[in-house]
Amino acid sequence: MGIVVGLNRMRIVTFRCEDQLFAADILSVERVLRNEGVRPIPDMPSWMEGVIDHDGRVIPVIDMRRRFGLAGVKPGPQSRLLICSGNGVEAALRVDAVLDVRPVEASDMSDPPALFRGLAGSYLKGLTRRQGQLVVVLDLDRLLATGESLQLEAGEGAA
16 A cells, blocks of 8 residues: 555655756656657757657657756756646656655645745745755646746647
8 A cells, every 4th residue: 555645745756957856746747757759849948858759649848957047968877757747738857867756744845935936936835855955846837837838838739
């Protein structure tokens, strides 16, 4: 029997981009794939890597390193695509590595600092720790529901 997730607990998928740790609610992540079969699409933002064909669906790929303002690098052997959805928009998030799936108690999550206001702050669900390292928990519903979703939809129609 799996872990029962209650109101005071959520399960997160922790992933790495460069030396930074991020996470997303497991309920927003459909699958984790190897970073293969990405087809580039012209005239997209620099953080849009292209699209993939997954289970008959064309899904845009977001390079999370570039999205977070980190240096873009060629995908390595541990690079993965997280097939995610939020507010009816699907995207594959390319990350350097997926580290684990684990439960997090509500008491182990803290709100983002007040400095993180505005659009960037609305992308965050909170902060937690993994083996002493800070983990930024993303709110994929909000991240994928912004004006960027229009660009993602444009990429879906291009394949």
